[in-house]
Amino acid sequence: MSTQWLRFVDRFPHIIGLLLTGAVVTVIVTAGAFVVSVLLGLAFAGFRTSDSRLLRALAHAYVEVFRSVPVLTQLFIVYFGLAALGIRLSPLPAAVVGFGLNGGAYLTEVFRAGIEAVARGQTEAALSIGMTKLTALRVIVLPQATRIVIPALANFAIGLLKDTSLASAVAAPELSFNANMLVKETYLSTQIYMSVAAIYLGLSLPLSALSRALERRGARGSRA
Structure with a gap:
């Protein structure tokens, strides 16, 4: 065993403890x-499918702006830009807001596609029996659209989990x-980043399994 691996084994409790603490923060930021992304996505998807031209234009502008600007730039704007205006967010809330605003733009299109995939006749039938458009x-619509977009939501969640590594840029x-x-402290870059990869894998695999389970459940519900 090389000297570096011996040093890694010797310092493993300290290293893994700090990495797992960071993993908890990663899960918190991701969740x-x-x-935030789901709430924004649902709201703006509603605007995108609205009869109001103003709401459709607002949703379109939001999607285009936040999908066109890199998420790292958005994090810097939320963390540093808002501070210049007197709105100071600590790193954790800034990361949640930054990723949430960016993710909401992507989920707007995901939910819009799911809503439009539900036959329009079902909405018309609901309106004909006295439901309001919002109730319909x-x-x-939304329960059926949710089953349709589950795979996209799961992929988004896994991607978001990995993208949270960018939050290190705002400390x-x-x-x-x-x-x-830890790398700066120990110079054990290979060992530490291999451990990081294993932790990310351990966090991502349950999400993938949950996604497949929800897909199967949704498919059974559709057939029923």
Whole structure:
């Protein structure tokens, strides 16, 4: 065993402890940003399919702007730009807001596609029995659209989990940030980044399994 690996084994408790602490922060940022993205995606998907030209234009502008600007740039704007205006966010909330705004733009199109995939006749039938358009959307359309977009949502969640490594640029103490600190401290870059890869893999695989389970459940619900 090489000297570097012996040093890694010797310092393993310290290294893995700091990496797992960063992994917890990574999960928190991912979960928070996912919730923000879903809420924004649903809201702006509703605008995109609205009869109002103003709401459609607003949603279109949001999607185009936030999908065209790199997420790292958006993180810098949220963290540094808002601070210049007197709105100071700590790294963790800044990461959640930045990833959430960016993800919402992508999920807007995902939810819009899911809504439009549901036959329009179902909405018309709901309106004909006295439902409002909002109630028809909530009760009839969205449950079916959700089953349609589950694979895209799962892929988005996995991608978001990996993209949170960019939060290290605004000093959020997530997995990659802690890994970089450890490399500077120990110079064991190969061993530490292999450990980071294993942790990311351990976080991503359950998401993939959950996605497949939800797809199968949704398919059974559709057949029923």
